[in-house]
Amino acid sequence: MNSPNYALAVSILFTRATSQRIMLGTEPGHVLSTSLLYNSLLHDSRFMQVPMSQAAPGDIIIEPTKNQADGYAGIVVDHGRIVSDSSTGVRNSSSLSEIERHVPPMVLFRYIGVQKYPGYTLASLANSGFNPDELRLPAGQPGGGQWTSGGAQSDGGGRRTAGLHGASDARQKPSNCGSKRAKSIFDRMQRWTNPDGSIIVKLPPDKGDTKDNDPKTAGQALGETGKSFWSGVLSQLHALIFQLKPEHDSSKPKSIGQIDKERNEEADGMDMTKPKGLGSAVAAGALITAGEALADGAAANAPKPKPSGLDATSEAKARVQANKDAYGGVDAQNMGKGQDNKASGTNSTEGDAATLKPYSDGGGHHVPAKKAFEGAPSYDPKSAPAIPNTELDNLKVNHDIVSGAQQTLYRAYAKTGKPLTWDAVQSIETQALVKGGMSQAAAEATVSKAISILKAAGVKQPTKIPWSDK
Protein backbone atom coordinates (compact mmCIF):
# COMPACT_ATOMS: atom_id res chain seq x y z
CA MET A 1 0.00 0.00 0.00
CA ASN A 2 1.31 3.40 -0.86
CA SER A 3 1.67 6.04 1.81
CA PRO A 4 -0.48 9.10 1.30
CA ASN A 5 1.26 11.92 -0.43
CA TYR A 6 -0.67 14.96 0.61
CA ALA A 7 1.55 17.47 -1.14
CA LEU A 8 1.33 15.65 -4.44
CA ALA A 9 -2.47 15.46 -4.34
CA VAL A 10 -2.77 19.16 -3.59
CA SER A 11 -0.31 19.95 -6.35
CA ILE A 12 -2.23 17.90 -8.89
CA LEU A 13 -5.58 19.40 -7.98
CA PHE A 14 -4.23 22.93 -8.00
CA THR A 15 -2.59 22.53 -11.39
CA ARG A 16 -5.69 21.00 -12.89
CA ALA A 17 -7.87 23.78 -11.56
CA THR A 18 -5.63 26.70 -12.43
CA SER A 19 -3.23 25.43 -15.12
CA GLN A 20 -0.43 26.71 -12.94
CA ARG A 21 2.22 24.97 -10.96
CA ILE A 22 1.76 25.22 -7.24
CA MET A 23 5.52 25.44 -6.79
CA LEU A 24 7.10 27.60 -9.43
CA GLY A 25 9.82 25.73 -11.21
CA THR A 26 8.65 22.35 -10.03
CA GLU A 27 6.55 20.07 -12.13
CA PRO A 28 3.21 19.21 -10.54
CA GLY A 29 4.08 15.58 -10.13
CA HIS A 30 7.31 16.40 -8.36
CA VAL A 31 5.76 18.14 -5.38
CA LEU A 32 6.33 15.41 -2.84
CA SER A 33 7.13 17.24 0.35
CA THR A 34 4.75 19.26 2.48
CA SER A 35 7.75 20.95 4.03
CA LEU A 36 8.94 22.26 0.68
CA LEU A 37 5.39 23.06 -0.36
CA TYR A 38 4.80 25.04 2.81
CA ASN A 39 7.97 27.05 2.35
CA SER A 40 7.11 27.68 -1.26
CA LEU A 41 3.60 28.90 -0.46
CA LEU A 42 5.00 31.09 2.28
CA HIS A 43 7.19 32.95 -0.17
CA ASP A 44 5.03 32.85 -3.25
CA SER A 45 3.29 36.13 -4.01
CA ARG A 46 0.43 34.25 -5.71
CA PHE A 47 -0.72 33.02 -2.33
CA MET A 48 -1.82 34.79 0.79
CA GLN A 49 -1.98 33.30 4.23
CA VAL A 50 -5.41 33.53 5.84
CA PRO A 51 -6.61 32.78 9.37
CA MET A 52 -8.31 29.48 9.92
CA SER A 53 -11.46 31.34 10.93
CA GLN A 54 -11.71 32.67 7.37
CA ALA A 55 -11.28 29.34 5.63
CA ALA A 56 -12.99 29.29 2.26
CA PRO A 57 -13.46 26.70 -0.45
CA GLY A 58 -10.34 26.36 -2.50
CA ASP A 59 -7.98 27.30 0.30
CA ILE A 60 -4.96 25.11 0.74
CA ILE A 61 -4.48 23.78 4.22
CA ILE A 62 -1.06 22.57 5.19
CA GLU A 63 0.91 21.48 8.19
CA PRO A 64 3.84 23.86 8.58
CA THR A 65 6.42 21.14 8.86
CA LYS A 66 10.08 21.97 8.74
CA ASN A 67 12.88 19.70 7.64
CA GLN A 68 10.60 16.75 7.25
CA ALA A 69 8.88 15.50 4.16
CA ASP A 70 5.64 14.11 5.41
CA GLY A 71 3.11 16.45 6.88
CA TYR A 72 -0.53 16.93 6.06
CA ALA A 73 -1.98 19.02 3.23
CA GLY A 74 -5.39 19.26 1.66
CA ILE A 75 -7.87 21.57 -0.01
CA VAL A 76 -10.88 23.01 1.79
CA VAL A 77 -14.25 22.25 0.29
CA ASP A 78 -17.55 23.54 1.52
CA HIS A 79 -19.26 22.32 4.67
CA GLY A 80 -15.93 22.48 6.42
CA ARG A 81 -14.61 19.38 4.77
CA ILE A 82 -11.16 18.92 3.32
CA VAL A 83 -10.07 16.78 0.41
CA SER A 84 -6.69 15.16 0.65
CA ASP A 85 -4.78 12.12 -0.44
CA SER A 86 -5.15 8.87 1.41
CA SER A 87 -3.45 5.55 1.11
CA THR A 88 -6.00 4.49 -1.46
CA GLY A 89 -6.81 7.67 -3.23
CA VAL A 90 -8.23 11.10 -2.69
CA ARG A 91 -10.87 11.34 -0.03
CA ASN A 92 -12.84 13.97 1.76
CA SER A 93 -13.07 12.57 5.23
CA SER A 94 -11.12 15.22 7.06
CA SER A 95 -12.77 18.32 8.40
CA LEU A 96 -11.88 21.78 9.50
CA SER A 97 -12.97 21.03 13.04
CA GLU A 98 -10.43 18.22 13.23
CA ILE A 99 -7.79 20.40 11.70
CA GLU A 100 -8.42 23.22 14.12
CA ARG A 101 -7.55 20.90 16.97
CA HIS A 102 -4.31 19.89 15.31
CA VAL A 103 -1.04 20.67 17.06
CA PRO A 104 0.97 22.37 15.75
CA PRO A 105 -1.70 24.53 14.13
CA MET A 106 -2.33 24.09 10.45
CA VAL A 107 -1.91 27.00 8.10
CA LEU A 108 -4.21 28.18 5.32
CA PHE A 109 -3.08 29.65 2.04
CA ARG A 110 -5.36 31.22 -0.52
CA TYR A 111 -4.55 31.40 -4.20
CA ILE A 112 -5.18 35.08 -4.82
CA GLY A 113 -5.60 34.45 -8.52
CA VAL A 114 -9.15 33.43 -7.67
CA GLN A 115 -9.91 37.08 -7.03
CA LYS A 116 -9.68 37.81 -10.70
CA TYR A 117 -13.07 36.21 -11.02
CA PRO A 118 -15.52 39.10 -10.84
CA GLY A 119 -17.92 38.88 -8.01
CA TYR A 120 -15.87 36.45 -6.02
CA THR A 121 -16.03 37.19 -2.35
CA LEU A 122 -13.45 36.32 0.22
CA ALA A 123 -16.10 35.93 2.88
CA SER A 124 -15.70 32.90 5.02
CA LEU A 125 -17.55 30.16 3.23
CA ALA A 126 -15.97 26.94 4.25
CA ASN A 127 -18.17 26.49 7.26
CA SER A 128 -21.43 27.54 5.68
CA GLY A 129 -23.79 24.74 6.42
CA PHE A 130 -21.25 23.10 8.68
CA ASN A 131 -22.57 21.81 11.96
CA PRO A 132 -19.80 21.30 14.50
CA ASP A 133 -22.18 19.32 16.69
CA GLU A 134 -22.76 16.71 14.03
CA LEU A 135 -22.21 13.26 15.50
CA ARG A 136 -19.15 11.27 14.53
CA LEU A 137 -18.36 7.59 14.55
CA PRO A 138 -16.54 6.50 17.71
CA ALA A 139 -12.79 6.14 17.54
CA GLY A 140 -11.39 2.64 17.42
CA GLN A 141 -13.75 1.28 14.83
CA PRO A 142 -13.73 1.44 11.05
CA GLY A 143 -14.47 4.94 10.00
CA GLY A 144 -13.99 6.16 13.54
CA GLY A 145 -14.01 9.92 13.80
CA GLN A 146 -15.86 10.45 10.55
CA TRP A 147 -19.12 12.26 10.14
CA THR A 148 -22.28 10.32 10.59
CA SER A 149 -24.12 12.32 7.95
CA GLY A 150 -23.83 11.58 4.30
CA GLY A 151 -24.46 7.88 4.51
CA ALA A 152 -20.81 7.31 3.87
CA GLN A 153 -17.93 6.02 5.85
CA SER A 154 -14.47 4.80 5.36
CA ASP A 155 -13.81 1.10 4.98
CA GLY A 156 -10.76 1.62 7.05
CA GLY A 157 -8.51 2.13 4.11
CA GLY A 158 -9.70 5.56 3.23
CA ARG A 159 -12.39 4.51 0.73
CA ARG A 160 -15.82 5.79 1.48
CA THR A 161 -18.65 3.42 0.93
CA ALA A 162 -22.37 3.91 0.80
CA GLY A 163 -24.14 3.25 4.02
CA LEU A 164 -22.63 2.30 7.32
CA HIS A 165 -21.50 -1.19 8.05
CA GLY A 166 -20.98 -2.42 11.54
CA ALA A 167 -21.55 1.00 12.95
CA SER A 168 -25.24 1.52 12.72
CA ASP A 169 -25.51 1.85 16.45
CA ALA A 170 -23.31 4.86 16.28
CA ARG A 171 -25.14 6.46 13.44
CA GLN A 172 -27.66 9.08 14.21
CA LYS A 173 -29.54 10.65 11.36
CA PRO A 174 -29.10 14.36 11.22
CA SER A 175 -32.81 14.79 11.52
CA ASN A 176 -32.41 13.53 15.05
CA CYS A 177 -29.89 16.21 15.73
CA GLY A 178 -32.66 18.72 15.77
CA SER A 179 -30.81 20.79 13.22
CA LYS A 180 -32.43 21.80 9.98
CA ARG A 181 -29.04 22.72 8.64
CA ALA A 182 -27.62 19.33 9.46
CA LYS A 183 -30.56 17.73 7.71
CA SER A 184 -29.85 19.69 4.59
CA ILE A 185 -26.22 18.64 4.68
CA PHE A 186 -27.32 15.07 5.03
CA ASP A 187 -29.52 15.39 1.98
CA ARG A 188 -26.76 16.93 -0.05
CA MET A 189 -24.17 14.42 0.95
CA GLN A 190 -26.48 11.58 0.03
CA ARG A 191 -26.39 12.86 -3.49
CA TRP A 192 -22.67 13.24 -3.40
CA THR A 193 -22.01 9.61 -2.72
CA ASN A 194 -22.33 6.90 -5.32
CA PRO A 195 -24.47 3.92 -4.38
CA ASP A 196 -21.57 1.56 -4.94
CA GLY A 197 -19.27 3.80 -3.01
CA SER A 198 -16.66 3.77 -5.74
CA ILE A 199 -16.66 7.51 -6.17
CA ILE A 200 -15.70 9.40 -3.12
CA VAL A 201 -16.67 12.91 -4.02
CA LYS A 202 -19.18 14.05 -6.58
CA LEU A 203 -19.86 17.49 -7.89
CA PRO A 204 -22.29 19.37 -5.72
CA PRO A 205 -25.73 19.75 -7.21
CA ASP A 206 -26.27 22.71 -9.46
CA LYS A 207 -27.99 25.68 -7.97
CA GLY A 208 -31.23 24.86 -9.71
CA ASP A 209 -31.02 21.32 -8.50
CA THR A 210 -30.63 22.24 -4.88
CA LYS A 211 -33.68 21.56 -2.80
CA ASP A 212 -31.85 22.80 0.19
CA ASN A 213 -33.52 25.83 1.68
CA ASP A 214 -30.43 26.89 3.51
CA PRO A 215 -29.59 30.31 2.05
CA LYS A 216 -25.89 29.71 2.55
CA THR A 217 -25.39 26.70 0.34
CA ALA A 218 -22.07 26.70 -1.37
CA GLY A 219 -23.32 27.68 -4.77
CA GLN A 220 -25.40 30.60 -3.55
CA ALA A 221 -22.84 31.87 -1.12
CA LEU A 222 -20.01 31.76 -3.60
CA GLY A 223 -21.93 33.52 -6.31
CA GLU A 224 -21.90 32.25 -9.84
CA THR A 225 -18.36 33.32 -10.68
CA GLY A 226 -16.82 32.03 -7.52
CA LYS A 227 -18.84 28.89 -7.85
CA SER A 228 -17.53 28.50 -11.34
CA PHE A 229 -13.98 28.57 -10.09
CA TRP A 230 -14.65 26.15 -7.32
CA SER A 231 -16.65 23.86 -9.55
CA GLY A 232 -13.57 23.75 -11.71
CA VAL A 233 -11.55 22.50 -8.79
CA LEU A 234 -14.15 19.93 -7.89
CA SER A 235 -14.58 18.78 -11.44
CA GLN A 236 -10.86 18.16 -11.65
CA LEU A 237 -11.03 16.27 -8.42
CA HIS A 238 -13.93 14.36 -9.83
CA ALA A 239 -11.94 13.48 -12.92
CA LEU A 240 -9.02 12.39 -10.82
CA ILE A 241 -11.21 10.12 -8.75
CA PHE A 242 -12.61 8.59 -11.90
CA GLN A 243 -9.06 7.83 -12.90
CA LEU A 244 -8.52 6.18 -9.57
CA LYS A 245 -11.57 4.01 -9.96
CA PRO A 246 -10.59 0.49 -10.98
CA GLU A 247 -12.16 -0.95 -14.08
CA HIS A 248 -12.86 -4.38 -12.75
CA ASP A 249 -12.75 -4.17 -9.00
CA SER A 250 -14.52 -1.22 -7.52
CA SER A 251 -13.64 -2.35 -4.03
CA LYS A 252 -10.01 -1.46 -4.54
CA PRO A 253 -9.60 1.99 -5.98
CA LYS A 254 -6.22 2.77 -7.42
CA SER A 255 -4.06 5.12 -5.47
CA ILE A 256 -2.24 7.97 -7.10
CA GLY A 257 0.88 5.92 -6.69
CA GLN A 258 -0.58 2.99 -8.59
CA ILE A 259 -1.74 5.20 -11.41
CA ASP A 260 1.67 6.73 -11.35
CA LYS A 261 3.42 3.44 -11.67
CA GLU A 262 1.29 2.33 -14.57
CA ARG A 263 1.84 5.54 -16.42
CA ASN A 264 5.52 5.28 -15.71
CA GLU A 265 5.64 2.04 -17.59
CA GLU A 266 4.08 3.68 -20.59
CA ALA A 267 5.79 7.00 -20.53
CA ASP A 268 9.36 7.60 -21.45
CA GLY A 269 9.51 11.28 -20.79
CA MET A 270 12.29 13.29 -19.30
CA ASP A 271 14.16 10.69 -17.41
CA MET A 272 16.00 13.17 -15.26
CA THR A 273 12.76 14.46 -13.92
CA LYS A 274 11.50 11.12 -12.71
CA PRO A 275 11.37 11.26 -8.96
CA LYS A 276 11.37 8.23 -6.77
CA GLY A 277 8.01 6.65 -6.25
CA LEU A 278 5.02 8.89 -6.51
CA GLY A 279 4.70 11.49 -9.12
CA SER A 280 7.01 10.40 -11.86
CA ALA A 281 4.38 9.15 -14.24
CA VAL A 282 1.99 11.83 -13.20
CA ALA A 283 4.56 14.26 -14.41
CA ALA A 284 5.08 12.35 -17.60
CA GLY A 285 1.44 11.65 -18.11
CA ALA A 286 -1.73 13.52 -17.48
CA LEU A 287 -0.53 16.72 -15.93
CA ILE A 288 0.40 19.99 -17.47
CA THR A 289 4.11 19.62 -17.79
CA ALA A 290 6.86 21.60 -19.30
CA GLY A 291 7.15 18.85 -21.84
CA GLU A 292 3.58 19.30 -22.98
CA ALA A 293 3.78 23.02 -23.08
CA LEU A 294 7.03 22.85 -24.91
CA ALA A 295 5.79 20.36 -27.39
CA ASP A 296 3.60 23.09 -28.76
CA GLY A 297 6.27 25.71 -28.46
CA ALA A 298 8.89 23.56 -30.07
CA ALA A 299 6.59 22.71 -32.90
CA ALA A 300 5.87 26.35 -33.46
CA ASN A 301 9.50 27.32 -33.28
CA ALA A 302 11.02 24.35 -35.01
CA PRO A 303 12.86 25.10 -38.20
CA LYS A 304 10.76 24.56 -41.25
CA PRO A 305 11.35 21.30 -43.11
CA LYS A 306 14.07 21.59 -45.64
CA PRO A 307 12.85 21.42 -49.21
CA SER A 308 14.10 18.30 -50.90
CA GLY A 309 16.72 18.50 -53.58
CA LEU A 310 18.67 21.45 -52.17
CA ASP A 311 22.31 21.61 -53.12
CA ALA A 312 24.98 22.44 -50.57
CA THR A 313 24.85 26.17 -51.25
CA SER A 314 21.09 26.30 -51.07
CA GLU A 315 21.20 24.25 -47.91
CA ALA A 316 23.62 26.67 -46.33
CA LYS A 317 21.45 29.60 -47.37
CA ALA A 318 18.41 27.85 -45.99
CA ARG A 319 20.21 27.33 -42.72
CA VAL A 320 21.19 30.98 -42.50
CA GLN A 321 17.60 31.94 -43.23
CA ALA A 322 16.36 29.52 -40.61
CA ASN A 323 18.76 31.11 -38.17
CA LYS A 324 17.46 34.54 -39.00
CA ASP A 325 13.92 33.33 -38.59
CA ALA A 326 14.78 31.80 -35.26
CA TYR A 327 16.32 35.01 -33.90
CA GLY A 328 13.46 37.03 -35.30
CA GLY A 329 15.29 38.37 -38.32
CA VAL A 330 18.86 38.30 -37.03
CA ASP A 331 21.44 36.31 -38.94
CA ALA A 332 22.67 33.92 -36.30
CA GLN A 333 25.91 33.31 -38.12
CA ASN A 334 26.66 37.00 -38.53
CA MET A 335 25.61 38.36 -35.24
CA GLY A 336 26.75 41.29 -33.23
CA LYS A 337 24.70 43.86 -35.08
CA GLY A 338 22.80 44.93 -32.04
CA GLN A 339 19.50 43.39 -33.00
CA ASP A 340 17.44 41.19 -30.81
CA ASN A 341 14.61 38.77 -31.25
CA LYS A 342 11.88 41.29 -30.68
CA ALA A 343 10.77 43.72 -33.28
CA SER A 344 9.28 46.05 -30.74
CA GLY A 345 12.28 46.10 -28.48
CA THR A 346 10.03 46.11 -25.46
CA ASN A 347 10.74 44.09 -22.40
CA SER A 348 9.38 40.62 -21.95
CA THR A 349 6.03 40.11 -20.37
CA GLU A 350 4.92 37.04 -18.47
CA GLY A 351 4.43 34.80 -21.47
CA ASP A 352 6.95 36.24 -23.90
CA ALA A 353 10.37 34.85 -24.50
CA ALA A 354 13.12 37.04 -23.10
CA THR A 355 15.31 38.87 -25.55
CA LEU A 356 17.98 36.60 -26.96
CA LYS A 357 21.11 37.79 -28.63
CA PRO A 358 24.32 36.17 -29.71
CA TYR A 359 26.53 35.97 -26.65
CA SER A 360 29.15 38.15 -28.28
CA ASP A 361 26.56 40.90 -28.62
CA GLY A 362 25.54 41.45 -25.04
CA GLY A 363 27.15 38.81 -22.86
CA GLY A 364 24.80 37.56 -20.20
CA HIS A 365 23.41 34.10 -19.69
CA HIS A 366 23.96 31.35 -22.24
CA VAL A 367 20.72 29.51 -22.89
CA PRO A 368 21.41 26.60 -22.70
CA ALA A 369 24.75 26.31 -20.87
CA LYS A 370 27.57 26.38 -23.40
CA LYS A 371 29.29 23.41 -21.83
CA ALA A 372 26.38 21.23 -22.93
CA PHE A 373 27.56 21.62 -26.53
CA GLU A 374 31.28 21.42 -26.09
CA GLY A 375 32.76 20.01 -29.26
CA ALA A 376 29.44 19.91 -31.08
CA PRO A 377 29.73 20.71 -34.77
CA SER A 378 28.09 24.03 -35.64
CA TYR A 379 28.14 25.24 -32.04
CA ASP A 380 29.93 28.50 -31.42
CA PRO A 381 29.68 29.83 -27.87
CA LYS A 382 30.15 33.38 -29.09
CA SER A 383 27.22 33.32 -31.49
CA ALA A 384 25.14 31.01 -29.31
CA PRO A 385 21.94 32.50 -27.89
CA ALA A 386 22.16 34.32 -24.58
CA ILE A 387 19.95 36.56 -22.48
CA PRO A 388 21.96 39.78 -22.45
CA ASN A 389 22.96 41.33 -19.15
CA THR A 390 20.69 44.29 -19.81
CA GLU A 391 17.71 41.98 -20.29
CA LEU A 392 18.53 40.05 -17.12
CA ASP A 393 18.54 43.37 -15.28
CA ASN A 394 15.30 44.47 -16.92
CA LEU A 395 13.58 41.25 -15.95
CA LYS A 396 15.10 41.29 -12.45
CA VAL A 397 16.34 37.77 -13.01
CA ASN A 398 19.05 36.75 -10.57
CA HIS A 399 21.83 35.39 -12.75
CA ASP A 400 23.68 33.96 -9.75
CA ILE A 401 20.66 31.92 -8.77
CA VAL A 402 20.18 30.74 -12.35
CA SER A 403 23.77 29.53 -12.44
CA GLY A 404 23.40 27.78 -9.11
CA ALA A 405 20.20 26.12 -10.24
CA GLN A 406 21.85 24.96 -13.48
CA GLN A 407 24.73 23.42 -11.56
CA THR A 408 22.38 21.69 -9.14
CA LEU A 409 20.05 20.33 -11.80
CA TYR A 410 22.73 19.19 -14.26
CA ARG A 411 24.62 17.41 -11.51
CA ALA A 412 21.43 15.69 -10.42
CA TYR A 413 20.85 14.66 -14.00
CA ALA A 414 24.38 13.32 -14.35
CA LYS A 415 23.69 10.95 -11.48
CA THR A 416 20.98 9.26 -13.53
CA GLY A 417 23.67 7.96 -15.86
CA LYS A 418 21.67 8.90 -18.91
CA PRO A 419 22.89 10.94 -21.85
CA LEU A 420 21.74 14.51 -22.05
CA THR A 421 18.78 15.08 -24.38
CA TRP A 422 17.14 18.17 -25.78
CA ASP A 423 14.13 17.52 -23.56
CA ALA A 424 16.28 17.34 -20.46
CA VAL A 425 18.07 20.55 -21.47
CA GLN A 426 14.70 22.20 -21.98
CA SER A 427 13.50 21.12 -18.56
CA ILE A 428 16.67 22.01 -16.67
CA GLU A 429 17.18 25.39 -18.28
CA THR A 430 13.53 26.31 -17.77
CA GLN A 431 13.64 25.37 -14.11
CA ALA A 432 16.85 27.34 -13.67
CA LEU A 433 15.36 30.50 -15.15
CA VAL A 434 12.23 30.15 -13.05
CA LYS A 435 14.38 29.71 -9.97
CA GLY A 436 16.13 32.92 -10.91
CA GLY A 437 12.81 34.73 -10.93
CA MET A 438 11.52 34.49 -14.49
CA SER A 439 7.90 33.49 -14.97
CA GLN A 440 7.25 29.91 -15.96
CA ALA A 441 5.74 30.86 -19.29
CA ALA A 442 8.54 33.24 -20.19
CA ALA A 443 11.17 30.73 -19.14
CA GLU A 444 9.65 27.97 -21.22
CA ALA A 445 9.30 30.24 -24.22
CA THR A 446 12.84 31.54 -23.86
CA VAL A 447 14.45 28.13 -23.64
CA SER A 448 12.32 26.81 -26.46
CA LYS A 449 13.39 29.73 -28.60
CA ALA A 450 17.05 29.25 -27.77
CA ILE A 451 16.93 25.57 -28.59
CA SER A 452 15.25 26.35 -31.88
CA ILE A 453 18.07 28.76 -32.68
CA LEU A 454 20.67 26.14 -31.94
CA LYS A 455 18.89 23.53 -34.01
CA ALA A 456 18.53 25.97 -36.85
CA ALA A 457 22.26 26.59 -36.65
CA GLY A 458 22.80 22.89 -37.20
CA VAL A 459 23.49 21.76 -33.66
CA LYS A 460 22.30 18.19 -33.57
CA GLN A 461 22.28 17.38 -29.89
CA PRO A 462 23.90 18.14 -26.55
CA THR A 463 27.30 16.54 -26.16
CA LYS A 464 28.11 16.80 -22.50
CA ILE A 465 26.42 17.22 -19.15
CA PRO A 466 27.63 20.50 -17.67
CA TRP A 467 29.20 20.45 -14.23
CA SER A 468 29.99 16.78 -14.62
CA ASP A 469 32.59 14.55 -16.17
CA LYS A 470 30.01 12.98 -18.46
Added chain:
Amino acid sequence: MSNPQIEEFSKQLINAVRDAAIRNCDNRLHPDARDPVSIRWKKAISEGNPEALARVMIPDIVDSTIAQLCRAIDQELLQLSFTASDGKSTNLPVDGDGELCGWYMGSDGWRSMYSKERFIDDFSDLK
Protein backbone atom coordinates in the same frame (compact mmCIF):
# COMPACT_ATOMS: atom_id res chain seq x y z
CA MET B 1 48.86 53.94 -11.47
CA SER B 2 51.55 53.67 -14.09
CA ASN B 3 51.14 50.00 -14.92
CA PRO B 4 48.55 49.85 -17.71
CA GLN B 5 47.81 46.17 -17.08
CA ILE B 6 47.05 46.82 -13.44
CA GLU B 7 44.98 49.80 -14.52
CA GLU B 8 42.90 47.61 -16.82
CA PHE B 9 42.57 44.99 -14.14
CA SER B 10 41.28 47.56 -11.68
CA LYS B 11 38.66 48.78 -14.13
CA GLN B 12 37.48 45.29 -14.89
CA LEU B 13 37.39 44.44 -11.23
CA ILE B 14 35.25 47.44 -10.42
CA ASN B 15 32.94 47.13 -13.42
CA ALA B 16 32.52 43.39 -13.61
CA VAL B 17 32.57 42.60 -9.91
CA ARG B 18 31.82 45.53 -7.62
CA ASP B 19 29.34 47.38 -9.79
CA ALA B 20 27.72 44.18 -11.04
CA ALA B 21 27.24 42.99 -7.46
CA ILE B 22 25.68 46.25 -6.36
CA ARG B 23 23.41 46.26 -9.38
CA ASN B 24 22.41 42.67 -8.70
CA CYS B 25 21.67 43.41 -5.05
CA ASP B 26 19.66 46.49 -5.98
CA ASN B 27 17.58 44.31 -8.28
CA ARG B 28 16.79 41.99 -5.40
CA LEU B 29 14.85 44.80 -3.78
CA HIS B 30 12.73 45.45 -6.86
CA PRO B 31 9.05 44.53 -6.43
CA ASP B 32 9.17 42.32 -9.52
CA ALA B 33 12.11 40.24 -8.33
CA ARG B 34 10.97 36.72 -7.45
CA ASP B 35 14.13 34.73 -6.85
CA PRO B 36 14.81 33.15 -3.45
CA VAL B 37 17.19 35.89 -2.34
CA SER B 38 14.69 38.62 -3.17
CA ILE B 39 11.94 36.78 -1.34
CA ARG B 40 14.18 36.27 1.68
CA TRP B 41 15.15 39.91 1.81
CA LYS B 42 11.63 41.22 1.41
CA LYS B 43 10.40 38.92 4.13
CA ALA B 44 13.17 40.10 6.46
CA ILE B 45 12.43 43.72 5.63
CA SER B 46 8.74 43.24 6.36
CA GLU B 47 9.55 41.81 9.78
CA GLY B 48 11.05 45.14 10.80
CA ASN B 49 14.07 43.92 12.72
CA PRO B 50 17.13 45.78 11.39
CA GLU B 51 19.71 43.48 12.95
CA ALA B 52 17.96 40.37 11.72
CA LEU B 53 17.67 41.94 8.30
CA ALA B 54 21.37 42.68 8.23
CA ARG B 55 22.16 39.12 9.24
CA VAL B 56 20.06 37.84 6.39
CA MET B 57 21.56 40.18 3.86
CA ILE B 58 25.26 39.96 4.75
CA PRO B 59 25.95 36.45 3.42
CA ASP B 60 23.77 37.03 0.38
CA ILE B 61 25.65 40.20 -0.53
CA VAL B 62 29.00 38.51 -0.01
CA ASP B 63 27.86 35.58 -2.13
CA SER B 64 26.62 37.88 -4.85
CA THR B 65 29.97 39.66 -4.97
CA ILE B 66 31.99 36.46 -5.14
CA ALA B 67 29.59 35.11 -7.76
CA GLN B 68 30.28 38.18 -9.89
CA LEU B 69 34.01 37.54 -9.52
CA CYS B 70 33.58 33.95 -10.61
CA ARG B 71 31.42 35.04 -13.51
CA ALA B 72 33.95 37.63 -14.59
CA ILE B 73 36.49 34.83 -14.72
CA ASP B 74 34.08 32.50 -16.52
CA GLN B 75 33.42 35.17 -19.10
CA GLU B 76 37.14 35.85 -19.49
CA LEU B 77 36.75 39.44 -18.39
CA LEU B 78 39.27 38.65 -15.70
CA GLN B 79 41.82 36.23 -17.05
CA LEU B 80 43.25 35.13 -13.78
CA SER B 81 45.44 32.23 -12.84
CA PHE B 82 45.89 30.52 -9.51
CA THR B 83 49.05 28.98 -8.14
CA ALA B 84 48.33 26.06 -5.84
CA SER B 85 50.38 25.06 -2.81
CA ASP B 86 52.24 22.54 -4.93
CA GLY B 87 53.49 25.36 -7.10
CA LYS B 88 51.40 24.44 -10.11
CA SER B 89 49.40 27.17 -11.78
CA THR B 90 46.02 26.88 -13.44
CA ASN B 91 44.38 29.17 -15.94
CA LEU B 92 41.02 29.78 -14.32
CA PRO B 93 38.94 30.78 -17.38
CA VAL B 94 40.24 27.82 -19.36
CA ASP B 95 40.49 25.14 -16.69
CA GLY B 96 37.33 26.29 -14.99
CA ASP B 97 35.30 25.46 -18.09
CA GLY B 98 33.25 28.60 -17.58
CA GLU B 99 31.52 26.90 -14.66
CA LEU B 100 33.08 28.61 -11.65
CA CYS B 101 30.00 30.70 -10.84
CA GLY B 102 27.81 27.60 -10.89
CA TRP B 103 30.25 25.74 -8.69
CA TYR B 104 30.18 28.60 -6.24
CA MET B 105 26.42 29.01 -6.14
CA GLY B 106 25.15 25.44 -6.63
CA SER B 107 23.51 23.31 -3.99
CA ASP B 108 26.44 20.98 -3.46
CA GLY B 109 28.97 23.55 -4.54
CA TRP B 110 31.84 25.26 -2.81
CA ARG B 111 29.83 27.10 -0.19
CA SER B 112 28.27 23.94 1.18
CA MET B 113 31.57 22.10 0.97
CA TYR B 114 33.94 24.62 2.47
CA SER B 115 32.17 27.47 4.22
CA LYS B 116 32.09 27.54 7.99
CA GLU B 117 29.65 30.41 8.08
CA ARG B 118 25.90 30.43 7.54
CA PHE B 119 24.68 29.27 4.17
CA ILE B 120 21.15 28.84 2.89
CA ASP B 121 20.70 26.24 0.19
CA ASP B 122 18.26 27.87 -2.20
CA PHE B 123 18.25 24.84 -4.45
CA SER B 124 17.37 22.02 -2.10
CA ASP B 125 13.99 21.68 -3.77
CA LEU B 126 15.61 21.04 -7.15
CA LYS B 127 17.58 17.93 -6.23
